[in-house]
Each structure stands twice: as structure tokens, then as C-alpha cells.
Amino acid sequence: MAEEYAIEMRNITKRFPGIVANDNITLQLKKGEIHALLGENGAGKSTLMSVLFGLYQAEEGSIYKDGKEVHIKDPNDANDLGIGMVHQHFKLVQCFTVLDNIILGVETTKNGILQKDEAKKKIMELSDKYGLSVDPDAKIEDITVGMQQRTEILKMLYRENDILIFDEPTAVLTPGEIDELMEIMKGLAKEGKSILFISHKLNEIMAVADRCTVLRRGKYIGTVEIEKTTKEELSKMMVGRDVKFEVDKKPAEIGETILSVRDMTVASKLHKNNAVKNVSFDVHAGEVLCIAGIDGNGQTELVYGLTGLEPVVSGNINLMGRDITKASIRERSTSGMSHIPEDRQKHGLVLDYSLAYNLILQRYFGDEFSTKGGFLKQGSIKAYADRLIEKYDVRSGRGADTLVRSMSGGNQQKAIIARELDKNPQLLIAVQPTRGLDVGAIEYIHSQLIAQRDAGHAVLLVSLELEEVFSVSDRILVMYEGEIVGEFDPKTTTREELGLYMSGAKRKEVAA
Amino acid sequence: MSFLLLVQYTLIFASVLMLVALGGCFSEHSGVINLGLEGIMVMGALGGALAMKYLGKGTSAVVVILVVVLVSVLSGVIYSSLLAIASINFKADQTLVGTAMNMLSAALATVIVKSINMAENPDNVSATVEYGIGKKALLINIGSFQISYLTILAVILLVVSYILLYKTKFGLRLMACGEHPQAADSVGISVYKMCWAGVLISGFLGGLGGIAYITAGVSEWKFEMGVAGFGFLSLAVMIFGQWKPVNIALAALLFGFFRALSNVYSGFDFLAALHLPGSVYNMMPYIISLLVLAFTSANSRAPKAEGIPYDKGQR
Numbered sequence: 001m002a003e004e005y006a007i008e009m010r011n012i013t014k015r016f017p018g019i020v021a022n023d024n025i026t027l028q029l030k031k032g033e034i035h036a037l038l039g040e041n042g043a044g045k046s047t048l049m050s051v052l053f054g055l056y057q058a059e060e061g062s063i064y065k066d067g068k069e070v071h072i073k074d075p076n077d078a079n080d081l082g083i084g085m086v087h088q089h090f091k092l093v094q095c096f097t098v099l100d101n102i103i104l105g106v107e108t109t110k111n112g113i114l115q116k117d118e119a120k121k122k123i124m125e126l127s128d129k130y131g132l133s134v135d136p137d138a139k140i141e142d143i144t145v146g147m148q149q150r151t152e153i154l155k156m157l158y159r160e161n162d163i164l165i166f167d168e169p170t171a172v173l174t175p176g177e178i179d180e181l182m183e184i185m186k187g188l189a190k191e192g193k194s195i196l197f198i199s200h201k202l203n204e205i206m207a208v209a210d211r212c213t214v215l216r217r218g219k220y221i222g223t224v225e226i227e228k229t230t231k232e233e234l235s236k237m238m239v240g241r242d243v244k245f246e247v248d249k250k251p252a253e254i255g256e257t258i259l260s261v262r263d264m265t266v267a268s269k270l271h272k273n274n275a276v277k278n279v280s281f282d283v284h285a286g287e288v289l290c291i292a293g294i295d296g297n298g299q300t301e302l303v304y305g306l307t308g309l310e311p312v313v314s315g316n317i318n319l320m321g322r323d324i325t326k327a328s329i330r331e332r333s334t335s336g337m338s339h340i341p342e343d344r345q346k347h348g349l350v351l352d353y354s355l356a357y358n359l360i361l362q363r364y365f366g367d368e369f370s371t372k373g374g375f376l377k378q379g380s381i382k383a384y385a386d387r388l389i390e391k392y393d394v395r396s397g398r399g400a401d402t403l404v405r406s407m408s409g410g411n412q413q414k415a416i417i418a419r420e421l422d423k424n425p426q427l428l429i430a431v432q433p434t435r436g437l438d439v440g441a442i443e444y445i446h447s448q449l450i451a452q453r454d455a456g457h458a459v460l461l462v463s464l465e466l467e468e469v470f471s472v473s474d475r476i477l478v479m480y481e482g483e484i485v486g487e488f489d490p491k492t493t494t495r496e497e498l499g500l501y502m503s504g505a506k507r508k509e510v511a512a
Numbered sequence: 513m514s515f516l517l518l519v520q521y522t523l524i525f526a527s528v529l530m531l532v533a534l535g536g537c538f539s540e541h542s543g544v545i546n547l548g549l550e551g552i553m554v555m556g557a558l559g560g561a562l563a564m565k566y567l568g569k570g571t572s573a574v575v576v577i578l579v580v581v582l583v584s585v586l587s588g589v590i591y592s593s594l595l596a597i598a599s600i601n602f603k604a605d606q607t608l609v610g611t612a613m614n615m616l617s618a619a620l621a622t623v624i625v626k627s628i629n630m631a632e633n634p635d636n637v638s639a640t641v642e643y644g645i646g647k648k649a650l651l652i653n654i655g656s657f658q659i660s661y662l663t664i665l666a667v668i669l670l671v672v673s674y675i676l677l678y679k680t681k682f683g684l685r686l687m688a689c690g691e692h693p694q695a696a697d698s699v700g701i702s703v704y705k706m707c708w709a710g711v712l713i714s715g716f717l718g719g720l721g722g723i724a725y726i727t728a729g730v731s732e733w734k735f736e737m738g739v740a741g742f743g744f745l746s747l748a749v750m751i752f753g754q755w756k757p758v759n760i761a762l763a764a765l766l767f768g769f770f771r772a773l774s775n776v777y778s779g780f781d782f783l784a785a786l787h788l789p790g791s792v793y794n795m796m797p798y799i800i801s802l803l804v805l806a807f808t809s810a811n812s813r814a815p816k817a818e819g820i821p822y823d824k825g826q827r
Contacts, residue, residue, distance in 0.1 A: 079700060093688050104696070
């Protein structure tokens with residue numbers, strides 16, 4: 001019976017100190033199918049794939065390829081069995097050409113000298129056959145993320161792998177590129193390749209997969225045929241309860257202008273051009289303004305400029321009638337600006353401080369927490385921290401004394417949100433606040449953003465996720481190469497239209 | 513005459529700088545910063561100098577050349593394995609290990625040479641090795657022009673380095689390790705082995721550079737002085753050469769020219785007429801390297817993952 005399966009993982013159990021990452025999980029991948037592996041962060045998807053790819057050894061259970069038991073001790077073994085993986089973070093050498101990256105590790109040589117012409121011919125054949133257009137002589141650093149991903153896929157095909165693992169492949173792509181990838185995956189399956197597709201995006205799984213295995217907290221929940229299931233059912237299997245996809249919100253009541261930005265230009269740390277070029281916009285009380293765009297188009301630097309993490313080259317920033325262009329970070333923070341930073345571990349938290357200290361990072365100097373002599377009032381700090389932990393449901397091992405480093409990503413984010421919202425800010429700047437979080441935490445954060453808006457405060461949300469852009473925002477600005485190239489109403493625009501602007505295919509003038 | 517001499521010295525100093533810079537280039541392409549080149553040169557020079565001292569008069573030129581090269585190269589390779597063990601296997605900070613190797617080498621060479629000298633003659637407490645006779649075997653005389661076999665070897669090694677880096681799978685894999693070791697690992701390349709290879713090759717070339725340096729011009733060497741910063745100068749050549757063999761060769765010629773000038777400037781009337789103190793010319797290569805680095809460092813493209821010990825566990 002087992003022979004219909006290209007890969008079968010039976011009763012896999014993998015323990016790490018303190019947790020069981022995979023608890024008796026079975027996964028059966030049929031030949032020529034696209035099999036989705038669905039689960040929240042920490043559900044054990046990555047661990048299971050690492051076991052299959054030979055990065056970890058399972059304590060219990062066994063793996064079968066074409067019905068025969070195999071032992072995979074390292075990635076080379078996996079490779080020999082024809083198992084290839086497109087990692088979430090591409091494993092490509094930036095300054096090498098596409099060709100060099102594909103042949104790396106399996107080079108053909110003659111008298112010790114590399115034979116690249118043959119390799120190029122083979123790559124072009126594969127590229128034609130599967131519709132994976134690449135320029136073999138282009139350097140990775142010069143090509144788009146989509147082409148980099150196609151290079152990764154060609155790497156697997158060049159090695160004649162027939163079991164292909166895609167680890168969250170759509171996270172870095174534009175909507176157009178995602179559609180393209182879906183077509184490529186279907187084409188590969190048609191050619192007899194078996195595909196494992198790891199994701200937590202339900203729409204994509206519904207669109208492309210044949211079957212789906214769901215994991216929750218390290219346990220196997222079930223395997224379902226996509227044709228016979230719904231998005232709602234899948235999400236219930238994944239989270240263990242009903243999840244709302246639509247964010248409940250009342251119509252926005254737009255008030256006065258809170259933040260006004262004029263002709264702001266911010267330098268880039270990566271290259272000589274400015275990352276943000278002459279950007280002007282306003283954020284009003286009672287609205288969520290969303291900055292959409294593909295990663296690396298100046299959103300990060302825009303926020304650095306607004307929050308004072310980087311100086312602006314030129315232009316003006318006005319917060320509630322006050323010019324804060326040159327104000328220090330603390331001045332901005334105390335005059336009504338809150339910031340949920342993009343990199344929560346770098347700019348949001350001091351990882352080796354306790355939770356309590358992290359919660360007072362922006363107000364420890366006030367009378368509430370410091371004596372006149374400059375000593376911290378430990379009692380008040382503890383009481384304040386306990387109140388916030390309670391109110392925002394921040395979970396941790398040892399309460400206020402927990403080292404933040406030891407907390408989960410979701411709870412670290414909740415700690416930042418508690419700190420930033422408790423200041424009762426007039427303007428909340430949230431940068432990818434749900435990145436890397438699971439459905440439950442995302443739901444919570446979205447409701448907090450809406451609550452801020454409904455309380456009459458201004459919210460500036462920077463997001464790469466179109467789903468989030470559409471469900472939370474009242475107004476959308478698209479950034480492309482450091483400029484604002486379009487303004488949209490989420491009720492009247494579509495993902496496809498936004499995608500065109502995000503990729504630079506279209507633009508229009510925007511009046512601030 | 514003085515022009516010929518200038519060419520002669522330029523070639524010899526350029527070949528030293530090029531050899532050592534190529535060594536640094538292999539090490540850095542594998543991801544390991546080799547600040548210990550200075551020390552490796554000293555050990556290579558010591559090995560070669562002692563070989564020449566003991567081979568003495570009767571030995572045929574071919575044997576002298578082979579033995580001297582072999583001993584220098586071996587000394588360099590063995591000494592460089594210190595860096596490899598410490599920084600690859602034990603993940604020590606590469607900058608610190610390199611610095612320690614430089615400090616150790618000058619002291620170690622001094623102690624060894626002094627004890628040899630004192631064993632021969634208890635009154636001789638100098639750290640000087642004489643190798644005048646052995647050195648003659650290394651030189652080819654064409655009229656009044658002298659060229660060292662080591663210079664010819666350096667040119668051959670330049671070609672070999674170029675082919676190795678850009679035309680073989682070893683080079684492709686080596687550079688992948690210095691740029692993105694996780695990527696190399698994911699396609700089944702042993703990153704540790706590649707780093708070892710890179711460091712040992714730098715020991716090979718560094719050791720050879722050491723012997724080429726002390727046989728340039730003089731016939732005895734005081735080991736207290738180490739190699740007078742030539743290892744660091746070579747690092748400057750490597751950076752100026754952007755980690756590419758051909759550019760490194762050109763950079764080495766430029767630096768070598770200025771170093772040669774300090775040896776022969778008095779032979780040029782118009783330079784002598786300037787009445788600049790000799791130390792000005794001696795300073796030139798170092799000042800040039802400061803200037804060059806100040807202006808080119810911002811745009812230099814070092815291997816991305818260099819300096820970060822590769823940890824298989826971190827993905």
C-alpha cells in the first residue's frame with residue numbers, strides 16, 4: 001500500500017529540552033501531488049521538515065521513500081534521495097551568478113576546470129520546460145526576489161530532485177509573483193514532482209494544494225482533501241477555535257490632522273541614493289492610514305525619519321501643530337508619538353532586561369518611577385508592570401521579573417504594545433506589527449489598532465501583507481522606490497490594482 | 513643603471529606583497545580574516561633562512577631552491593594552522609588570534625635564533641641569521657640585472673591562483689563559504705574543510721612571501737624586527753586589489769614601486785637633489801597604504817561572511 005506515497009513519515013516524535021516539538025506525527029506525500037503543511041508558528045512544521053531534510057534526527061518514528069525505509073542523517077542524504085528544499089530565506093550567494101548558484105556543489109569539471117556551457121544548456125532546457133525564466137549570467141544581487149526564487153527552484157530541478165519542499169515561499173513575493181509561483185508549482189506537480197508546501201496562508205493553500213495536513217502545538221490534527229474542505233474549517237483545525245477573518249470596525253470618523261509630513265527625504269544606509277524621496281502626507285485623528293509596498297522600498301527609512309531613529313535630509317515633520325523635525329526621540333515619545341518598531345528585538349526591547357524594566361523604558365525618568373536622587377522606585381515599577389501584564393494579557397514564566405529574551409515572539413510583541421498603548425498616544429506608528437505572529441495574536445493586535453482609531457487617535461500602519469492592509473486600513477498609500485505612488489480607498493480598490501503600483505508598473509500623482 | 517635597479521627592487525617587493533596578499537585573499541574568500549599574515553611571514557622567513565644557513569656551500573643550486581621553498585612554505589602552513597584551529601574549530605575571534613600570532617612570531621623567532629646563535633658561540637646573543645651563500649642560489653643574473661627565482665615562482669602562483677579561484681570547483685566552493693556559508697552547507701559543501709583549506713593556502717603563500725622578503729637585497733636578517741609591517745601592507749594590497757588576483761598583482765606593483773624607491777632613490781639625481789631625508793622614502797609605502805585605504809575602503813567589497821565563525825547549528 002505504501003508505494004503510492006513518494007514520502008511517508010510515520011509516527012515521528014522529536015523532543016527538545018522542555019517541549020515535544022513533534023508528537024507522533026504522520027505525513028503522507030503522494031506522488032505528483034501538492035501537499036500543504038499548515039500550522040501556526042511553533043506548531044512544529046519547521047521541525048518536521050528539518051527531520052525530513054536531515055537537519056534533526058527524530059527520537060521515534062520512521063521515514064519511507066517509495067515504500068522503502070530510509071535513514072536521513074544530513075542534507076546530503078536528503079539530496080541523494082531526491083529531496084530538495086526552497087528555504088524561507090534563500091540560500092543564494094549574492095555576488096555569484098544564477099548559473100554559479102545552481103551548479104554550486106554539483107559542478108561538472110573536465111581536467112579540473114569548470115564546464116559551465118553544458119550546465120547552462122541544461123538550465124535553459126529546464127527553464128523552458130517549467131516556465132522558470134531566469135537570466136543565468138545575472139548576479140543574484142541584481143535580480144528580483146521572484147527570479148531568486150526561480151533560481152532556487154532550478155537548483156532543485158538541476159539536481160533532479162523529485163520531492164520539492166517549499167518553506168513559506170510566498171512571504172517575500174508580490175501578488176503577481178505569487179500567482180506565477182502557484183502556476184509553476186502546478187506545472188511541476190503535473191510533471192510528476194511531489195511538492196510539500198509549508199504555509200499559514202489559507203487562501204494560497206485553497207488555491208494550489210490537493211491535500212493538507214494540519215499541525216497544532218506539535219500534534220497531528222488531521223489530513224484533509226482541499227476539495228472537500230473550506231477555509232473556515234482549516235483555520236479551525238489550525239487554531240482550535242473559530243477565527244474571525246474580517247476585522248469588525250465602524251466607519252471611520254476622521255478628525256483633525258495629527259501628523260503632517262512635507263517633502264521628507266531620508267538617506268539610505270545601504271546605498272547612496274535617498275531611501276525616502278520628497279514624501280508628503282497627513283495622518284488624521286480617527287483613521288488608520290496604511291503604507292503598503294514591497295519590502296525595501298523605503299518604508300523602514302520613512303519610519304526611522306518619523307520616529308527620529310535617523311535624521312532626515314530635508315523636509316518637515318509636524319505633530320499636532322508642533323515642528324518635531326529635529327526633536328529627539330524622547331521628545332517625540334513624550335509628546336504623543338508611540339512606535340511599534342519593525343524589528344522588535346532590535347528597536348523595541350532590551351532582551352536581557354526584565355519585562356518590568358522593558359515596560360518602563362520610555363518613562364523611567366519621570367517622578368512616577370524615579371526619586372529626586374535618581375534612584376528607581378522598584379515598588380512602583382513592579383506595580384505598574386503587573387497592571388500592564390494583567391491588562392494586556394502578556395504571558396511569561398516569571399511575571400514582571402521574566403527576562404524578555406526568554407519570552408515567545410507573540411508575548412514580546414504584546415509587551416511592546418502594552419508599553420506603547422498605555423502612553424495613550426495621539427499617534428501610533430505600527431510597523432509590521434503582526435509579522436511572524438500566529439492567527440490568534442494577529443486578531444488581537446488588529447483589534448487593538450482599531451480600538452486606537454475608534455478612540456480618536458491617529459494610526460499609521462506599515463504593512464507588507466495585503467490581507468492586513470485591506471482589513472485594517474481606512475486609507476492606503478503605496479510606496480515604491482522611496483516615493484508615494486498612489487493613494488487608495490480600501491473599499492474601492494483591489495489587490496491586483498495595488499500590486500501594479502507596488503511593483504512600479506503604474507503610478508499616479510498624490511496630493512498630500 | 514639606477515633605473516634597472518629600481519625595476520629589480522620593484523619586482524622583488526611587488527612579488528612579496530603579491531604572494532602574501534594572495535594568501536590573505538584565499539583565507540578571506542573562505543570567510544576567515546587572516547591578520548596573522550605578518551606572523552606567518554616571519555615564520556616562513558625563519559624556516560627559509562635557517563635552511564639556507566645550514567645548506568651552506570657545497571649544495572647544488574636546485575637543491576637549495578627546492579629545500580628553501582619547501583621549508584618556508586611548510587613553516588607558513590604549520591604556523592597558519594594555529595589560526596585555523598583557534599578560529600574555525602574553537603570559533604575564537606579571528607582578529608585576536610591573528611594579532612596574537614603576530615606577537616608570538618617575532619618573539620618565537622628571536623628566541624629560536626638566539627638559542628641557535630648562543631649554542632654556536634656563547635658570546636653571540638644577536639638574533640641575526642646569515643644566509644649570504646645560500647641566497648646566491650636563488651638569484652639569476654642577466655648582465656647587471658638580477659632576478660630571483662622566487663619572483664618567477666610568484667608569477668606562476670599568480671596564474672595558478674587565478675585559475676584556482678575562478679576556473680575550478682574548489683574556487684567556486686571556497687568563495688561560496690566566504691559569502692554565504694549557510695548556502696554552501698545546504699548544498700553539501702563542508703564549510704569547515706573549505707575554511708581550513710583557505711587558511712592553509714594563506715600559510716603557504718605567506719611563508720613563501722616571508723622568505724622572498726628577507727632575501728630582497730640583504731644577506732642577513734635580524735629577527736627582532738619581524739618583517740617590518742609587510743604583512744599588514746599586504747593586507748592593504750589585498751583590499752586595494754578588491755580580493756581579486758589580477759588587481760592584487762597591479763596593486764602590489766604600485767606599492768612595490770614605492771618601497772623600491774626608498775632603496776634606490778639616491779641613484780636618481782633629481783630625487784637626490786631634493787635633499788629629503790631617507791626616512792621620507794621609507795615611509796612612502798605606509799603613507800600610500802593609509803591614503804589608499806582611506807579612499808577605497810568605503811567602496812570595497814569584502815567577502816560577506818568573513819570574520820564570523822561559522823556555526824552549523826545556526827541557520
